[in-house]
Amino acid sequence: MTDATSVSQPRRLSNADQNWYRFTRNPTALIGAGIVILCILAAIFAPFITPYPEHVGAVVDFRSRHLPPSADYWFGTDNVGRDIFSRTIFGMRISLLLAVVVLGIAVPVGTILGLVAGYFGGWVDIIIMRITDIALAIPALVMALAVAAVLSPDLINAMLAIAGLWWTWHARLIYAITRQLRSQEFVEAAETLGAGKMHILFREILPNCVSALAVKTSLDCGFVIIVGASLSFLGLGIQPPTPDLGTMVASGSDFLPDYWWESVLPGCAILFVALGFILLGDGLRDLFDVEEIR
Amino acid sequence: MSGPMLRIENLTKTFPVRNAFGRISGEVTAVDNVSFSIEPGRVYGLAGESGSGKSTIARMIMGLTRPTAGNIYLDGLNITDAGSGRSRRGKVQMVFQNPGSSLNARRTIGQSISVPLDAHGHPRHDRARRIDELLEMVQLPAEFAERYPHELSGGQKQRVAIARALAMPPKLLVLDEPTSALDVSVQAKVIDLLVDLGRRLDLTFLFISHDLSLMRNFAQDVGVLYLGRIVEAGATADVFEKPSHDYTKLLLASVPVMSAEEEAMRPALPLVDGEVLTSDRLPVGSNTSFERLEQ
Numbered sequence: 248m249t250d251a252t253s254v255s256q257p258r259r260l261s262n263a264d265q266n267w268y269r270f271t272r273n274p275t276a277l278i279g280a281g282i283v284i285l286c287i288l289a290a291i292f293a294p295f296i297t298p299y300p301e302h303v304g305a306v307v308d309f310r311s312r313h314l315p316p317s318a319d320y321w322f323g324t325d326n327v328g329r330d331i332f333s334r335t336i337f338g339m340r341i342s343l344l345l346a347v348v349v350l351g352i353a354v355p356v357g358t359i360l361g362l363v364a365g366y367f368g369g370w371v372d373i374i375i376m377r378i379t380d381i382a383l384a385i386p387a388l389v390m391a392l393a394v395a396a397v398l399s400p401d402l403i404n405a406m407l408a409i410a411g412l413w414w415t416w417h418a419r420l421i422y423a424i425t426r427q428l429r430s431q432e433f434v435e436a437a438e439t440l441g442a443g444k445m446h447i448l449f450r451e452i453l454p455n456c457v458s459a460l461a462v463k464t465s466l467d468c469g470f471v472i473i474v475g476a477s478l479s480f481l482g483l484g485i486q487p488p489t490p491d492l493g494t495m496v497a498s499g500s501d502f503l504p505d506y507w508w509e510s511v512l513p514g515c516a517i518l519f520v521a522l523g524f525i526l527l528g529d530g531l532r533d534l535f536d537v538e539e540i541r
Numbered sequence: 542m543s544g545p546m547l548r549i550e551n552l553t554k555t556f557p558v559r560n561a562f563g564r565i566s567g568e569v570t571a572v573d574n575v576s577f578s579i580e581p582g583r584v585y586g587l588a589g590e591s592g593s594g595k596s597t598i599a600r601m602i603m604g605l606t607r608p609t610a611g612n613i614y615l616d617g618l619n620i621t622d623a624g625s626g627r628s629r630r631g632k633v634q635m636v637f638q639n640p641g642s643s644l645n646a647r648r649t650i651g652q653s654i655s656v657p658l659d660a661h662g663h664p665r666h667d668r669a670r671r672i673d674e675l676l677e678m679v680q681l682p683a684e685f686a687e688r689y690p691h692e693l694s695g696g697q698k699q700r701v702a703i704a705r706a707l708a709m710p711p712k713l714l715v716l717d718e719p720t721s722a723l724d725v726s727v728q729a730k731v732i733d734l735l736v737d738l739g740r741r742l743d744l745t746f747l748f749i750s751h752d753l754s755l756m757r758n759f760a761q762d763v764g765v766l767y768l769g770r771i772v773e774a775g776a777t778a779d780v781f782e783k784p785s786h787d788y789t790k791l792l793l794a795s796v797p798v799m800s801a802e803e804e805a806m807r808p809a810l811p812l813v814d815g816e817v818l819t820s821d822r823l824p825v826g827s828n829t830s831f832e833r834l835e836q
Contacts (some may be wrong), residue, residue, distance in 0.1 A: 457647070
C-alpha cells in the first residue's frame, strides 16, 4: 500500500547511529574497546606518561635493584634496577607494533587471495587453497622458530615469519564467505549489468565481508601479541635491551618466586592487551551477528 | 526494425546428476528443445510452475548459464555463447525474482544503480543526475539514493531493481517472476509501472511467471512451459480462452477466482486421478507424463 509514496517518516537513524547505539549497550565490546584504546594511548604517549623513560635502554642502577612495587616504582624494579612499569608500557608499544605490522600484511594478502580463489574457482581455487592448507598445517610459532634459527632472531624476522603464515586464516575466512556470496542474485545481477571482475570482487563481495573481517582482525590482534610475546620469551624475538613483554617475563622468571613482580606484572600486561582485543572482537561479533569465528 | 527482438531456436539445457561419489550418473533435462520468438515492442509471457525450466531459460538468455544446445539471437545477433555482462552490449537486462537478494545489502541504492552506469562508461559528473532521473522514472523520491535496501519495502526495492535494469536502456527486459516476492497489493502497481515504462522506452518484455492472472493482463503472447517443453503457445486471448493442452487447462483451473462469473469461466479440471508430475519424479528422458496427460 505504502509502496512509493510514504517517504515522510519520523527522524530515522542512520546505519552508523544504529550500530553505535547497539555498541554502547554491549558491555563486552565496551570493556574491550576501553582496554584497547587505553593500551594504544599508553603506547603512543609512552615517553610522556612513564616515570623513568630512560630506563628503556641499558641503564644500570644497582642501588635500586629488585625493589618491590612501591609509590616510586609501581611495578617494582628488575635485576639491574630499572623501573618495570616504564619498561612494560614501552613493551606494549612493541607488542602493538608487531600486531599492526603482521595484520597489516596478513589481512590484505589473505583477503585478496580468499576473494580470488572463492570467486573464480577452478584451478585458481585449487592452487590457492591447497597452498593455504599446507601453510595452515605449520604452527606460526614453529615457523618463527625456524626463521629465527636460520636468519637472526630479531623483531623484523619474527614479524615476517608470523605474517607469512597468518594470512591463511583470513584467506580461509574470506574464501568461505565469497563461495557463499558468489551465487547470490546480487552478484549475478552485477554481472548481467556489465560490472567487471574487479568491481564484483571489491565493491560487491568485499563490503559483505567487512564485519567478519573486523571481528577476525580484532581477535587476531590478541593472538598475534601472544605469539610475539611467546617468541620473545624463548629468546627468538626482540633482543635486549629493547623492552618487550615476553623478554621481560623470561628474564624475570630467573628470580621467581622472591622477586615475583619482575615476571608476573609484565605477564599481566600481555594478558591485559590480548584480553582487550579478544573482548572487543567478541563484542563486535555479537554486534554484527556474524557466524562463529574461531 | 525488421525481425524479432529475441529468437530462441531449439534451446536445450541438461544438468548432470551426480551420485553420492560425485560421479555423473545421469542427466536431467531442464529445458527441452524450446523455440519461440518475440517481436519488438511485444510482451511475451512464459508461463509454468516451478521446475518447468522457465528460470533456466532466463539465465541462458542472460548468459548466466550456458545452453547445452540451440541458439539465442538477440536483435539478430547470436549471443548463445557470449557470456554474461558486457558482451551483450546492454541490449538485454533482467529483473530478478527477489529484490531482497538482487540488491547488495551493503551498498546504497544510488551505488547499486550506478553499477551499469560505471560499467558502460557513463560520464562521472552526470551520474548523480542520472540516478535521480532513474529514481523518478520508477516513481521513487531522489533521497532514496542515500538509503540502504533494508530501509525500503519489497515493492520499493523491486522498483530500484527496475531502475537499475533500465539505467543503460536495454531493448529487451527479462522479468523473472518480478512480482512473486511482493505483496498482492503492490504487484499490480509494479506491473502498471512496467507497462508504462515499456511504452515510454520502447521496450520488449519477456515476462516469466506462474501467475496466470497477471499474465492475462500483461502479456500479448504466451507460451506454456511444462517440464522444459513449450506445450502450448499463441496469442494470450486464444490460449486462455480455448486452451488445447490439458496442462494449460490445469494451470488455468488452479487460478483463484473472485466471483461466480469467473468461476463459470473456469475450465473443468482435466486430471482426476493424480497430481501433476514434476521433473524429479519423472523417469529420465521419458515422455510418460505427456502421454498420461494426453489420454
